[in-house]
Every structure is written in structure tokens, then in C-alpha cells.
Amino acid sequence: MSTRSRYRAQEESITLSPLEEQIAAQRGGETTELLTLNIGPHHPATHGVLRLLVTLEGEIVRELKPIVGYVHTGIEKTAEQKAYWKVIPVIERMDYLSYYFNAMAFCGAVETLLECEVPKRAQYLRVIHLELNRIMSHLVWLGTSALDLGAISMFWYCFRERETILDLFEFSSGQRMHTRYFQVGGVMEDIPAGFEAKLREFIAIMPGRADQYADLLRRNEILLQRLRGVCPLDEETLLGLGVTGPLLRAAGNPWDLRKAAPYTSYEDFEFKIPVGTVGDNYDRFAVRLAEIYESVKIIEQALDGLPEGPHITEDRKIALPPRHELATSMEALIHHFKLVTEGFRVPPGEIYYPIESPRGELGCFIRSDGSSKPARVHMRDPSFVNLQATAPMVRGAYIADLIATLAMLDPILGGIDR
Amino acid sequence: MPDQVGLELIAGQLASKIPGAVRQTTFFRGRGSVEIEPATVRGVLASLRADHGYRALMSVHGVDYYPQEPRLGVHYELLDMERVDRLTVKLRVALAEPRVESVTPDWPTADHQEREIYDMFGVQFDGHPDLRRILMPEDYEGHPQRRDFPIGGEPVLFTHNDATGPGWTR
Amino acid sequence: MIRTYLPAIVFLALGAIVGTTFAVLNAAFGPRRRIPAKTQPYECGLPSEIKRGFRFGISFYLIAMLFILFDIETIFLYPIAAELRAYGTFALGELITFVVLLAVAFVYVWRRGALEWR
Amino acid sequence: MALTREPIEPGSLRARQMLARDMLRGDLEGFELEQHVEQSLLLTTLDKAVAWGRSNSIYPATFGLACCAIEMMSVVAARVDIARFGWEAFRASPRQADLLILSGRVSIKMAPVVRRIYDQMLEPKWAIAMGACSSSMGVFNNYAIVPADKFMPIDVHVPGCPPRPEALMHGILKLRKMIQDDPDMGWRERYDAEGTEEVLEGAEPAGA
Numbered sequence: 001m002s003t004r005s006r007y008r009a010q011e012e013s014i015t016l017s018p019l020e021e022q023i024a025a026q027r028g029g030e031t032t033e034l035l036t037l038n039i040g041p042h043h044p045a046t047h048g049v050l051r052l053l054v055t056l057e058g059e060i061v062r063e064l065k066p067i068v069g070y071v072h073t074g075i076e077k078t079a080e081q082k083a084y085w086k087v088i089p090v091i092e093r094m095d096y097l098s099y100y101f102n103a104m105a106f107c108g109a110v111e112t113l114l115e116c117e118v119p120k121r122a123q124y125l126r127v128i129h130l131e132l133n134r135i136m137s138h139l140v141w142l143g144t145s146a147l148d149l150g151a152i153s154m155f156w157y158c159f160r161e162r163e164t165i166l167d168l169f170e171f172s173s174g175q176r177m178h179t180r181y182f183q184v185g186g187v188m189e190d191i192p193a194g195f196e197a198k199l200r201e202f203i204a205i206m207p208g209r210a211d212q213y214a215d216l217l218r219r220n221e222i223l224l225q226r227l228r229g230v231c232p233l234d235e236e237t238l239l240g241l242g243v244t245g246p247l248l249r250a251a252g253n254p255w256d257l258r259k260a261a262p263y264t265s266y267e268d269f270e271f272k273i274p275v276g277t278v279g280d281n282y283d284r285f286a287v288r289l290a291e292i293y294e295s296v297k298i299i300e301q302a303l304d305g306l307p308e309g310p311h312i313t314e315d316r317k318i319a320l321p322p323r324h325e326l327a328t329s330m331e332a333l334i335h336h337f338k339l340v341t342e343g344f345r346v347p348p349g350e351i352y353y354p355i356e357s358p359r360g361e362l363g364c365f366i367r368s369d370g371s372s373k374p375a376r377v378h379m380r381d382p383s384f385v386n387l388q389a390t391a392p393m394v395r396g397a398y399i400a401d402l403i404a405t406l407a408m409l410d411p412i413l414g415g416i417d418r
Numbered sequence: 419m420p421d422q423v424g425l426e427l428i429a430g431q432l433a434s435k436i437p438g439a440v441r442q443t444t445f446f447r448g449r450g451s452v453e454i455e456p457a458t459v460r461g462v463l464a465s466l467r468a469d470h471g472y473r474a475l476m477s478v479h480g481v482d483y484y485p486q487e488p489r490l491g492v493h494y495e496l497l498d499m500e501r502v503d504r505l506t507v508k509l510r511v512a513l514a515e516p517r518v519e520s521v522t523p524d525w526p527t528a529d530h531q532e533r534e535i536y537d538m539f540g541v542q543f544d545g546h547p548d549l550r551r552i553l554m555p556e557d558y559e560g561h562p563q564r565r566d567f568p569i570g571g572e573p574v575l576f577t578h579n580d581a582t583g584p585g586w587t588r
Numbered sequence: 589m590i591r592t593y594l595p596a597i598v599f600l601a602l603g604a605i606v607g608t609t610f611a612v613l614n615a616a617f618g619p620r621r622r623i624p625a626k627t628q629p630y631e632c633g634l635p636s637e638i639k640r641g642f643r644f645g646i647s648f649y650l651i652a653m654l655f656i657l658f659d660i661e662t663i664f665l666y667p668i669a670a671e672l673r674a675y676g677t678f679a680l681g682e683l684i685t686f687v688v689l690l691a692v693a694f695v696y697v698w699r700r701g702a703l704e705w706r
Numbered sequence: 707m708a709l710t711r712e713p714i715e716p717g718s719l720r721a722r723q724m725l726a727r728d729m730l731r732g733d734l735e736g737f738e739l740e741q742h743v744e745q746s747l748l749l750t751t752l753d754k755a756v757a758w759g760r761s762n763s764i765y766p767a768t769f770g771l772a773c774c775a776i777e778m779m780s781v782v783a784a785r786v787d788i789a790r791f792g793w794e795a796f797r798a799s800p801r802q803a804d805l806l807i808l809s810g811r812v813s814i815k816m817a818p819v820v821r822r823i824y825d826q827m828l829e830p831k832w833a834i835a836m837g838a839c840s841s842s843m844g845v846f847n848n849y850a851i852v853p854a855d856k857f858m859p860i861d862v863h864v865p866g867c868p869p870r871p872e873a874l875m876h877g878i879l880k881l882r883k884m885i886q887d888d889p890d891m892g893w894r895e896r897y898d899a900e901g902t903e904e905v906l907e908g909a910e911p912a913g914a
Binding site for chain 1: 768769770771772773775776777779780782783784785798810811813815816819823839845846847848849850851867868870
């Protein structure tokens with residue numbers, strides 16, 4: 001290894017070099033050959049372009065350093081150039097598996113700044129779409145993680161359900177992913193006529209399908225060997241690392257923003273928070289699988305209690321007037337023109353609006369300077385913070401356990417790199 | 419959320435415990451935030467954790483207050499899980515001397531987030547175990563999220579400006 | 589004597605001829621495009637620092653040896669399993685002693701902890 | 707019910723089926739057999755046969771960058787099944803892949819990695835730029851994104867953000883016909899709009 005690139009030498013010099021002596025001391029003087037390897041940006045098991053600089057002693061991972069930034073898109077900088085309601089499509093492409101949550105965090109923050117009251121029906125519609133998106137995100141996680149652990153057929157089952165959910169999204173908003181269905185002040189359009197029937201159909205079959213996944217995986221000896229008792233992390237270190245979401249709930253701390261600080265009328269629904277005990281990979285797996293059932297319950301209650309009324313705020317300063325009104329009333333035309341050209345102005349101030357995304361607390365920080373463009377938009381992404389927990393989890397484990405832990409961590413690189 | 423009075427109480431106790439720490443407190447949309455002296459950040463966060471029960475640090479993010487003078491701001495979102503209570507601690511640092519003490523030793527979650535603030539805004543965190551760029555390539559000059567950094571990107575090619583086009587569409 | 593081994597010799601010769609012709613044809617008529625990146629080892633898309641003379645840990649060789657040992661055992665079982673009826677019970681007895689011997693070896697290796705990764 | 711026998715015209719489908727049945731039964735000999743073989747044999751060149759084989763069994767490289775990767779996964783899933791065209795064997799390493807589907811946004815930190823993987827892929831290789839971000843920086847026209855055309859040759863651009871699985875399938879079918887080198891008609895030929903290209907002055911005409 002004569003011509004070591006400056007970058008790699010610098011990478012290793014930071015925390016890794018004393019490692020060999022440490023291990024030698026542990027092992028009573030017998031120094032071993034440590035291999036530094038890249039489980040790099042292009043790797044089937046890293047769920048995106050995550051690069052892990054791993055120091056291995058044979059099969060055992062001694063040190064792990066996640067290196068991110070390979071899909072950094074400068075979304076927060078782009079958001080500063082656009083009007084408030086134009087930022088939503090850019091924000092949705094951040095954590096590309098839970099796009100409704102990004103839009104919800106952003107719209108929630110702007111509505112708090114504007115002190116705009118979202119009508120009850122819009123809140124219920126938001127909850128329905130948020131929970132559908134949570135199920136879809138858990139399904140993609142289940143499909144790809146089972147793929148990593150060898151249960152290939154799970155991928156096709158999970159994506160079968162995902163297609164049904166995407167049909168519902170397409171039915172209500174016209175687009176499968178990044179639907180831009182949430183508008184500041186409510187939702188873009190009311191749900192079409194057949195949506196409720198299709199959604200009831202989906203609610204009827206989903207628990208049965210989730211049971212099928214559970215039967216396939218819960219007593220599967222290979223999966224149990226790979227997950228049970230592997231890479232546990234106690235609640236104290238998780239809290240110190242700022243980890244939230246299913247990872248923290250698997251370790252026993254029932255912290256869920258939907259129950260702790262309810263937003264968009266989550267307080268009207270009756271649902272439980274699945275909590276693990278040991279905090280190992282199997283608990284993380286079981287917590288997410290149980291959350292699918294809870295989400296179905298929430299959707300059912302939201303659908304039953306769906307109130308009548310407007311689907312977006314009546315305040316014409318924020319929401320576009322309906323098209324037919326433009327032909328008749330002059331004010332609607334003026335409001336429409338003002339909103340479409342410059343967009344609404346937001347009173348100056350700073351707000352941090354956290355919500356519960358499928359991976360943890362997703363907080364949207366907005367600083368507005370009174371103009372119609374946000375001065376600063378920052379998304380506190382759960383995967384970005386949870387990624388820091390991989391190193392303590394994986395030290396001393398095998399490479400195969402590293403792959404399983406990464407699958408159970410469910411990082412989304414779009415959210416990490418923003 | 420600590421209401422108006424609660425916020426003043428906390429600020430008072432902080433000011434008495436660490437002299438000269440609290441600059442001002444704002445209570446906006448039901449959320450309290452305390453602006454502190456940059457040098458005292460570790461002391462303030464430690465005392466907030468010990469005396470007021472804010473045991474979790476949720477987010478550390480940077481803000482560029484471009485026209486206003488102490489330009490670079492760093493915000494710390496604290497959370498108390500028992501009382502479901504949030505508090506924001508802000509500090510402002512001038513562009514000429516952007517040095518802030520790193521809180522990573524006692525809050526491990528700030529590790530990557532402080533690296534991102536250094537990468538995007540150029541705020542130096544002293545005492546950070548491994549302060550390097552996290553999102554941009556290693557040899558990238560400039561801090562992209564400062565408000566005076568150009569947005570970059572390609573000029574959109576219309577017929578009127580295709581003469582100055584980058585040429586790769588030929 | 590040569591007649592009895594003729595089929596085996598022809599088989600080997602054919603194998604050699606076909607192999608070399610394909611290799612030669614490929615080298616002679618194949619496209620010559622020297623792309624430097626193609627010769628470097630693939631490490632997830634990054635320039636790799638691991639050169640040819642890389643030394644693996646000893647544990648890898650141990651696991652490899654054990655695998656070969658017990659894998660060859662299964663290969664020997666195939667011909668017997670295919671024609672068990674033709675060979676009669678004598679072959680069955682032979683098969684059982686063969687498997688028992690190797691089982692003893694397996695238990696020894698297992699108890700010594702060679703299967704655990706050190 | 708009276709059975710009516712219609713005459714079988716020679717060369718009709720019915721006649722050819724009867725011929726094939728006799729041939730399979732082995733009752734066909736002599737001149738009729740040669741004639742049947744001659745009719746059913748496709749005269750083709752070696753290139754066409756190789757191109758036909760290649761285009762129907764491409765090994766794409768799993769290259770999920772961002773949101774388009776999720777839609778690329780659903781191309782492999784059951785509804786829009788890529789296996790109908792033999793393209794479902796996604797290989798992880800570039801050594802065994804001959805198609806690179808660039809699904810997602812390529813950041814400036816990722817561009818050299820993508821270029822290296824494209825170089826390490828073995829010859830006849832193709833590249834699909836899936837989605838607006840890899841074709842043209844899409845929604846994010848800023849400092850961090852590089853359009854794929856700037857650093858590697860792309861054969862098919864699939865528009866959309868993210869493109870529907872059917873859109874990617876359409877792009878794949880177009881590439882399949884390109885590999886069999888009878889590419890589909892472009893929109894300029896279909897609507898005979900030659901000459902409307904925005905050729906910058908001083909640029910030599912396409913295909914020169």
C-alpha cells in the first residue's frame with residue numbers, strides 16, 4: 001500500500017490508527033492485520049448511496065465510519081430561492097420514501113407562522129394520507145430488508161401492497177410519488193367519489209396481508225438467528241445520540257410524537273404505540289411490523305369520522321380560490337393573481353415544527369424574514385441523526401450482522417444528505 | 419412548551435447561574451427560545467439538562483442572518499420527554515471569527531450535525547473530535563449555504579441565450 | 589490397454605482443444621480497448637487501495653479447508669445414491685461407515701471450536 | 707348435424723398447421739419436407755442473431771441513487787414486470803452488468819464514482835438516465851447536481867420525476883429496439899419535423 005491517497009490516509013489516521021494496539025493489548029500482544037474497506041456508495045446492502053469505511057479484523061467489524069454526502073442535492077439552498085408554496089415539491093424529494101411527512105412538517109411550520117387554522121376535514125385527510133404513507137414506507141423497508149437477509153420473495157409481496165397504496169395516492173392526487181397533495185392551509189383537492197370505497201377495501205385486506213408477512217418471517221429460523229440478540233443498544237446511549245422513532249421505541253422508550261404532542265388531530269384517534277423490550281434487531285423489526293397494524297386502525301377511525309366541510313382554509317390570502325369563482329368575483333381574481341405571482345407573505349419569525357415520520361422525529365425549522373420566500377428552511381432528518389447510532393451498535397459484530405443492522409436501521413439517504 | 423412566565427424563570431435562573439449568559443428571550447407562537455453568549459454554550463446546555471430536565475438534544479442547525487450583523491447563528495433544540503417540553507437555545511457568531519465550543523463531548527448527537535454546520539456555514543467547532551466536511555466533497559471551497567454563495571446550476575437554455583450555452587448539448 | 593482408456597483420453601483431448609480455441613479466438617479477434625479503470629479492482633465505485641499481494645487472515649483458510657473436506661464427502665455420496673439398488677446392501681453398509689467416520693471428525697472439529705469465527 | 711367439409715386453401719394458417727402436425731408425426735418426407743423446412747427457416751445474419759440475444763437478456767446494474775430507485779424497484783416488482791423481457795437479473799457488480807440505469811440525482815461527490823463504475827462495466831454496455839434529475843438536473847438546478855450527460859454517454863433519457871414504472875418500461879423497450887439496431891422512429895421522423903433542431907451555429911449537423 002505504497003501510494004496511499006492522501007484522502008484515505010487522512011480518513012484512517014483520525015480514530016482508527018490506535019486501534020491495532022488496543023486489540024493487540026486485548027489479545028495479549030498478538031497483533032492482527034486490520035483491513036480497511038469501503039462498503040461504499042455503490043453497494044446492494046446500503047439502501048442507497050451510503051459509504052461505510054469499515055475496519056475489519058477478519059470477519060469482525062472493529063470500527064465503522066459512515067461517510068455521507070453522495071446524494072447531497074442542496075435542497076435547503078434551493079428552498080430559499082422559491083416562494084413558500086413552491087417549496088413543497090422540493091421538500092418532498094428529501095426523504096423520498098415518506099414524502100407526505102416532509103410536506104406535512106413544512107406545511108405545519110408555515111401554518112404555525114401564519115397562524116392559519118386548518119379545517120377539520122383537511123386534518124383528517126392529512127392523517128389518512130400520512131398513515132398510508134407510513135404503511136408504504138414500512139412495506140418498502142420490510143421488502144428490502146428481507147431481501148438483504150435472504151427472504152427474497154418478501155420483496156414481491158410487499159411491493160404488491162405498495163402498488164395498491166400508490167393507486168390510492170394516484171386516485172386522490174394524480175401522482176404516485178411526491179404527490180404535492182398537501183397545500184399550506186389544507187389539502188389540494190377533496191378526495192374523489194370512489195376513494196373511500198377503495199380505501200375501505202384496502203383496510204379490509206391489509207391486516208390479513210401483514211399477518212401473512214408475520215407468519216412468513218416470525219418463525220423463520222434463519223431470520224431469528226440473524227436478528228435476535230444481534231447488535232442491541234440500550235436506551236441511554238440512544239437518547240444521548242438523539243435517536244428517535246422505531247429504533248428508540250424498540251429499546252423500550254415509548255416516545256412517539258403522535259401521542260406525546262399530537263398534531264393534525266391525532267388526539268381524536270385511538271391507537272397503541274408498539275414498544276420493544278431488549279432493543280436488538282428483532283425488536284426493531286417487530287416494532288415496525290406492529291406499527292403497520294396500528295396505522296390501519298388510525299386510517300379506519302379517520303375514515304369513519306371524516307367530517308364534512310372545506311378541504312382547505314377559507315382564508316383567500318393563503319389558499320387559491322376555486323376556479324369557477326374566478327369567472328364571477330373580482331376579489332377572487334385579485335387573490336388568485338397575487339398568490340400565483342408573488343405568493344403569500346409570512347410574518348417574520350422562526351419556528352421548529354416536529355412531527356413523527358416513519359423513521360423518527362422529522363422537524364422543519366423555518367426562518368421567515370417577512371418576504372414571500374423563506375429565509376432558511378432546515379429539516380431535522382431522523383435518518384441523519386439515527387445513522388450516528390450504527391457505529392456503537394456494530395462494533396465487534398460480524399459483517400453479516402452489520403448488513404442486518406443497517407437494514408433494521410432503515411436509513412433513507414435522500415433525507416440524510418438533503 | 420414553557421409558557422411566557424416559565425421561559426423568564428428559566429432565563430433568570432440561567433443568568434444567575436452563569437453570569438452574562440442570557441442575552442434575550444423571545445416567546446413566539448407558543449415556543450420559547452433563549453439567545454445566549456456563544457462562549458457559554460456548554461455551560462448553559464449542561465445546566466438546562468441538569469436543573470430543568472431537558473435531557474434530549476433533538477437538533478443542532480445553522481442559520482445565516484445575512485443582512486443582520488452577527489451573521490452566523492447556531493440553534494440547539496432541547497426536548498424534555500417527561501414534560502413534553504421544548505426549548506430553543508440560539509447563539510449568534512460574527513463571520514470574521516466564527517468559533518463556537520463544540521457540545522459533542524456531552525451530547526454525542528451533535529457530532530454529525532455540527533460537522534454539517536461547519537460544512538454548510540463555516541462555523542468552527544473547537545473540541546469537536548473530527549471536524550471535517552460531511553456533505554460536500556473534501557476539497558470543496560466555500561460554504562454553500564451562506565446567503566451570499568451563488569446558487570450555481572446551469573443557466574436554463576432558451577433560444578435567446580443558447581449562444582452562451584455550456585456547449586454540452588451540441 | 590490403450591483401447592480401454594480411449595474414451596477418457598478423447599474426452600480430455602476434446603476438453604483441452606475446445607478450451608484453448610475459444611481462448612485464442614477471443615484474444616485474436618476480440619476488440620482491443622484498453623480502459624485503465626477496468627483493470628483496477630472494484631471497491632464499490634471507489635479507487636481501491638488493496639493491491640495484488642494482499643494477505644488474508646488465517647481464519648479464512650481454516651474455514652475454507654473445513655468446507656472442502658465436508659463438501660467432497662457429499663460429492664462421493666452422489667454416485668452411490670444414484671445407483672443404490674444396483675449395488676445392494678453391501679454398498680449401504682460401506683456408505684454408513686463412511687458417513688459415521690466423517691461424523692466423528694465433524695464432532696471433533698465442532699467441539700474444538702474451529703467452526704466459531706475467532 | 708351434418709358435417710360440412712370446407713376445402714383448405716394451400717398456404718392458409720390451417721394448411722400450415724396441418725403440415726407442421728404431419729412433420730411432427732414424421733409422416734412428411736421428400737420434397738414436401740424440404741419445402742416446409744425452407745419456409746420456416748429464418749434467414750438472418752450473425753449480428754442480428756447476436757443483437758437479438760443481447761437485447762432480450764440484458765443484466766442491469768443495481769444503481770439506486772435516489773427516489774427513482776424506488777420506482778426502479780417497482781419495475782422489477784409484479785405489476786410492471788421487467789422479467790417479461792428478460793431484464794430482471796439485476797447484478798450488483800459492474801463486471802457482470804451491461805446496462806447502467808442511473809436512477810436518481812447524481813451529486814458532484816457521486817459523479818466520479820458513477821463514471822468509474824461505468825468504465826468498469828464490460829463492453830457492449832448501455833446507460834439509461836432515468837428521471838429528470840439525471841437527465842437534466844431536474845427540479846434542483848443548483849450547485850450540487852450534475853446532469854449525467856456531462857460525464858458519461860447516455861443512450862436513453864426517461865423523463866418524469868420520478869417516472870412511472872411504465873415510463874421506464876417504455877424507455878427499456880426503446881433501448882431494446884436500439885440494440886436490435888432498428889430504433890423506433892423519433893418524433894421528428896413521425897411528424898416529419900426534420901430541420902427544426904436547435905442547432906447552434908458552428909455546430910456540425912448531427913450524424914455527420
